[in-house]
Amino acid sequence: MQPIRILATGGTFDKEYNELTGELFFKDTHIGDMLRLGRCHLEVEVEPVMMIDSLQMTDADRDLILRRCQEASETRIVITHGTDTMEQTAAVLGPRVTGKTVVLTGAMVPYTFGSSDGMFNLGTALAFVQTLAPGVYVAMNGRCFPWDGVRKNRRKGVFETKPRQDA
């Protein structure tokens, strides 16, 4: 069993409802709870890197995520991430992370709202990260896409294949 690092960056995955203001906000990551609920017995280290909406993510934030991937002692890394800019972060990591399998995943519905796709996606991401060759991938909707072959269809809320551009 190879150790896996999960870098938590926020996103819908970890949004909560503030009952005083009626707004959504971030507090702590729920990845630990989700792993317990899933009865996950992998060797996993959860590292909260930031807790933000991916629409707020800056170049500096993506640099930090890249560094955390490069510096991690594990060669298998899952990143939980908002879905809105997941492909941008994947595109930063894709050409720069070598010798490691990195899988980005997210959720369309917050975990705390009960009917989340997060548990399902986290399951797929942890399975893909154990079995795929080194590279950077996006795991959503049960599928796994290479970092340069994916886009979010914002109208449908679904990830789909993007034709790879030739250089």
Add this chain to the structure above:
Amino acid sequence: MQPIRILATGGTFDKEYNELTGELFFKDTHIGDMLRLGRCHLEVEVEPVMMIDSLQMTDADRDLILRRCQEASETRIVITHGTDTMEQTAAVLGPRVTGKTVVLTGAMVPYTFGSSDGMFNLGTALAFVQTLAPGVYVAMNGRCFPWDGVRKNRRKGVFETKPRQDA
């Protein structure tokens, strides 16, 4: 995207609470609901084969599951199954299914009871079945075991590696 067949056989996955008798029972499989909840966009065909507790599963039942694996046009098959005898069914399929990737999975807590590990396990199984070489596997606790290298630790409720026996 390769088509996947899910053979539903029952197990804790699909148990429901009968509020008139206070007992657990089976009605229909929830796999379809779970795939919708997971926003799964794989090409999946769900086939209910039986709806039973795996402690009730007979040799004839396992023969039926085997035949459904052999006859399926898909080469990637997930079987949802009670955890109590998952390794026995895997041992029936292991030497007899060739050229196909078959992943058995299950749940410790019924899906209808809210806090289920089923969504997580279903996610892992669907990811493993897309990426692993032909063979028969058990996907539980985030891990994937070869059919002849797994046992359920009944005291802990966890699947673990079983040393393979030499012939």
Add this chain to the structure above:
Amino acid sequence: MQPIRILATGGTFDKEYNELTGELFFKDTHIGDMLRLGRCHLEVEVEPVMMIDSLQMTDADRDLILRRCQEASETRIVITHGTDTMEQTAAVLGPRVTGKTVVLTGAMVPYTFGSSDGMFNLGTALAFVQTLAPGVYVAMNGRCFPWDGVRKNRRKGVFETKPRQDA
């Protein structure tokens, strides 16, 4: 068993999560689902009057709610309402609805988010409306307040007694 009318006006009770935009919005009322889930066997008529955040509620909206109370054939009426301006609406109804028991209730957390106080509050409101003398009340936090003796403590998110003003 006396018939009860439920006037649904929206509020946190009925907010849903739009997974395409990440925002909260209104679609249909969930009161019918909640009554089924509660195995409620009262004679209840659910009437959606509006589906809005109570911060958006205008004088015209409150007039409409008042008219629906006055015109209802039932003498026992529950109003589901956003918590932010529940006391204002109660103050409009209080002096104007006569010979009927009217109970306003709401929720701090949307029903669709799983961990809602809505089921509990709806239960209290339906019990209070069956047992209290004619008048207008607010039922929140397990308590029942007369319309002119309640205020929302916004800092704590809790309803509390307001000293009644002498004329």
Add this chain to the structure above:
Amino acid sequence: MQPIRILATGGTFDKEYNELTGELFFKDTHIGDMLRLGRCHLEVEVEPVMMIDSLQMTDADRDLILRRCQEASETRIVITHGTDTMEQTAAVLGPRVTGKTVVLTGAMVPYTFGSSDGMFNLGTALAFVQTLAPGVYVAMNGRCFPWDGVRKNRRKGVFETKPRQDA
């Protein structure tokens, strides 16, 4: 605000799923969690008296519940109880508890199974106990029945009026 005592005796309310054996069992009462979830701000004391299926309840158990009602300093008491013999316990308490309002309630689905009617019923019971005259009542399905005017329709899983017997 008058203090309320909740006597927890078990019943479906508090059943949990044992994921090692696949059976339902009792551990601790969930009433405290439910009150927190309901954002209840009543002055409530929860007293676990026993944790059993009401089909197992003996005369001695009912005597104990009676004594706890009689000895309680509060004059308003809610009893959470299995639905199968709720009317028997009510019939023991009815003629023997004087000067106090006692409301028995229960659930058809365990709280831990997510889709419970328990939150709704607990809400109704706490409202009825605050508003009804001294006496012993059963609160189920949104309704409140006098102790000698109720029976459980086992086929439908619903409580209904039983014609009172003349002496």
